[in-house]
Amino acid sequence: MKTLDELRREIDAADRDLIEAFGRRLTTAKSIGQLKKEQGRPVFDPEREKAKIAHLEKLASPEARPYIEELYTAIMGMAKDLESRPLYGVLGRSIPHTYSPEIHALITTDYAYTVIEKEEEELASLWEQGRAGVYGGFNVTIPYKRNAFAMCDELAQSASSVGAVNTVVFRDGRSFGANTDVYGFKYMMKSSGIDVKGKPVIILGTGGASAAVHAALKDLQASDIRFVSRKGDIDYENVYDVCADAKVIVNCTPVGMYPDIEVSPVDLKKFKNLEAVADIIYNPSRTKLLYEAEKLGLKTAGGLKMLVAQAFKASAFFLGAADDSEAESRFGEEDIERVTDILQRRMKNITVIGMPGSGKTGFARELGIHLGRKVIDLDDAYTEVFGETPAQTISSKGEDEFRRNETEVAKSYLSRSGLIISCGGGIVVKEVNHFLLKCNSEVVYNKRPLDVLCMSGRPLSAKQGVEKLYEQRKDSYESLADMIIDVGAKESSREYIDEAVRLYDENTCT
Numbered sequence: 001m002k003t004l005d006e007l008r009r010e011i012d013a014a015d016r017d018l019i020e021a022f023g024r025r026l027t028t029a030k031s032i033g034q035l036k037k038e039q040g041r042p043v044f045d046p047e048r049e050k051a052k053i054a055h056l057e058k059l060a061s062p063e064a065r066p067y068i069e070e071l072y073t074a075i076m077g078m079a080k081d082l083e084s085r086p087l088y089g090v091l092g093r094s095i096p097h098t099y100s101p102e103i104h105a106l107i108t109t110d111y112a113y114t115v116i117e118k119e120e121e122e123l124a125s126l127w128e129q130g131r132a133g134v135y136g137g138f139n140v141t142i143p144y145k146r147n148a149f150a151m152c153d154e155l156a157q158s159a160s161s162v163g164a165v166n167t168v169v170f171r172d173g174r175s176f177g178a179n180t181d182v183y184g185f186k187y188m189m190k191s192s193g194i195d196v197k198g199k200p201v202i203i204l205g206t207g208g209a210s211a212a213v214h215a216a217l218k219d220l221q222a223s224d225i226r227f228v229s230r231k232g233d234i235d236y237e238n239v240y241d242v243c244a245d246a247k248v249i250v251n252c253t254p255v256g257m258y259p260d261i262e263v264s265p266v267d268l269k270k271f272k273n274l275e276a277v278a279d280i281i282y283n284p285s286r287t288k289l290l291y292e293a294e295k296l297g298l299k300t301a302g303g304l305k306m307l308v309a310q311a312f313k314a315s316a317f318f319l320g321a322a323d324d325s326e327a328e329s330r331f332g333e334e335d336i337e338r339v340t341d342i343l344q345r346r347m348k349n350i351t352v353i354g355m356p357g358s359g360k361t362g363f364a365r366e367l368g369i370h371l372g373r374k375v376i377d378l379d380d381a382y383t384e385v386f387g388e389t390p391a392q393t394i395s396s397k398g399e400d401e402f403r404r405n406e407t408e409v410a411k412s413y414l415s416r417s418g419l420i421i422s423c424g425g426g427i428v429v430k431e432v433n434h435f436l437l438k439c440n441s442e443v444v445y446n447k448r449p450l451d452v453l454c455m456s457g458r459p460l461s462a463k464q465g466v467e468k469l470y471e472q473r474k475d476s477y478e479s480l481a482d483m484i485i486d487v488g489a490k491e492s493s494r495e496y497i498d499e500a501v502r503l504y505d506e507n508t509c510t
Contacts, residue, residue: 009369016372025075026082033083034114037134043083049076082112087134088318089114091126091148091168092141097258097283099343100139103311106339111136111318120147127151130170137169139314145208152177158324162215164208167314178317181212183328184310185280186220187336192301194248194276200224202239202246204265205253206232209280213252222248228266240270251279256287261415261439264288268296275299282307284415284440285348291435304347308340345508349419351437353477354446355470356425357454362493363446363485363500364422370501375420378427382409390424403430410436425469428476437480445481446500452489483507 002010036043057068088111090100095115104113116138118126123144129135140148148165149155156178159165165177189196201222203210206229217225226243228234234242255265261284268274268289277293282303290300312331313324321327350367352360361377368375383389386405393402407430413421414436421441427433437443450466478484485503490496 012369016369019372022075026079029079030082030112030114033085033112034087034089036083037087038129044080052076085110085112086136086318087112087114088136088138089116090139090141091116091118091144093117093119093143095141098141099282099307099347100311102346103308103339103343104315106342107312107315107335108319118144120144123147123151127175130168130175131173133170135170137167137318139311140166140168142208148177151175156324158182162211164211166212166310167317169317176317178314178324178327179212180310180313180317180327181209181306182216182219183313183324184306184308185213185216187309187333188280188301188303188306189216189220189278191305191333191337192276192278192299194278194299194301196220196222196248198223199247199275200226200243200245201248201250202226202228202234202243204228204249204251204255207252210252213250213280217250236266239266244271245273246271247273247275249274249277251277251281251287251289254281256284256289257281258283258415258417258440262288262411262435264292268292268298276301279303280306283347283417285344286439288435288439291438304344305336305340308343309336312336312339345442347417347440349414349417349421349441350444351414351421351423351441352444352446353423353428353437353480354425355448355450355453355466355473355477358425358446358448358452359454359493359496359500360422360425360446362497364420366497366501367504368420370505371420373418373420375422376413377422378406378409378413379422379424381413382406382424385409406430407433407436415440426473428473428480434476434480442482443480444504445477445484447477447484447486448496449489 033043053069053072056072057065060068088104090098092098094117098115101113101115116126130137145164145166148168149159149163152165152168153174154176155165156176158179159177162179162182164179167178167180169176196217197220199222201217201224203213203225206227210227214225226234228236228239228243230236249266249271251265253265255263256279264287268277276299277289278301279287279290280303281287285302285304290302293300312335313327316327316330319330321330350373352364354360364377365375379390382405386393390402390406393405406424406427410423410427410433413419417440427437450470453466483504485500487496487499487503490499
């Protein structure tokens with residue numbers, strides 16, 4: 001007979017499956033609503049709904065069958081509500097990893113928001129669909145911001161000053177274009193404590209985003225704004241001489257963006273007067289450029305706040321704001337911070353470090369169940385990639401070979417988002433791994449007493465001794481950690497895991 005705790009865990013697992021399936025169903029319903037609107041078809045088909053419920057009743061177990069009609073009538077009603085809402089979205093050529101739908105869902109439920117991927121030759125027909133009422137409007141990302149500027153019937157001042165549109169609204173058969181990136185960038189700089197007034201600033205890149213950044217920097221009264229590009233008068237070779245006086249650098253290039261996270265557009269150490277660095281990239285949350293800036297003690301600003309702030313202003317236009325001033329009056333800084341914080345926590349991995357045998361894997365797996373996240377054990381991933389365990393590599397080929405391989409495996413997972421990752425005890429040994437750990441993770445140090453560590457199958461611990469390994473690694477564990485979970489000796493692994501999860505909740509207010 002199963003215990004009450006075991007049965008409750010089964011209920012918890014079933015609830016997670018239901019929530020995931022319900023989310024997939026609503027996402028698909030939203031896409032169906034989009035397709036129906038594009039095709040001019042009615043949202044509601046009562047005959048199909050009746051047939052669907054009858055079919056589901058046949059499939060259901062005897063326990064579930066009496067509840068199917070009530071359950072699916074409610075579910076289908078929710079789907080109809082979602083399909084019937086005004087439809088907005090984000091327009092681009094290929095944007096599979098966009099966070100915009102999630103952000104707008106956190107801002108409001110007054111409209112549905114989707115992804116609109118189009119080729120350039122399809123833009124004219126998309127505009128016609130907007131004028132016909134299929135779409136209420138959309139945000140515009142690369143490479144169509146200048147196309148949108150040219151295609152809009154009316155422009156807000158924010159768009160006119162930049163020459164690019166990232167927000168389109170259809171009103172009475174006409175298209176209205178605005179640029180909310182200027183506001184978003186100014187908010188990002190202000191909220192990060194970076195003041196450019198009277199200071200020389202260099203902008204890396206000359207693409208669509210750089211125009212909005214340039215307009216914002218002028219509004220913020222930067223004294224000298226210069227562009228750096230691969231083919232311009234100032235390039236990535238002479239910038240260190242021509243712009244040696246730069247006090248602020250803003251990256252508007254995709255260099256350092258996921259998945260190619262280990263590159264940086266410039267060497268910050270060569271700018272002796274530098275005070276601050278901003279990067280409009282938001283994935284990863286900490287780019288290599290920002291990581292190096294932090295190591296130099298500079299002020300930094302990442303692109304997520306810009307992304308969320310510009311989305312709030314875009315949403316205000318979607319909901320009827322007539323101009324830039326009215327749009328900015330419809331929300332407050334506390335709203336931006338709330339959504340940014342939620343999104344940051346969802347995007348970041350929870351990455352567990354600590355001594356070998358400290359129970360990191362068990363803690364990570366339980367945390368995955370608790371938070372409904374996928375769990376990756378880097379030692380298991382290593383075995384899958386290289387066909388042998390870390391211990392086998394160390395024994396047969398040496399620690400150096402293992403560390404090189406470990407970094408490659410770590411790179412492939414630590415750059416992703418929303419995972420729970422359990423690391424090998426020695427991942428902190430190599431400096432190159434420190435950036436990987438910090439680029440997109442909340443790092444949790446699982447601290448345990450040395451006398452409770454499990455040493456079975458751990459050749460380095462057996463060879464060098466636990467105390468020596470701990471002395472070599474403890475400073476790195478503590479300096480890299482965003483949170484320390486300190487659990488003493490426990491009677492069982494279950495007690496240790498429960499206490500570790502409780503402490504995590506206590507530290508995060510989950």
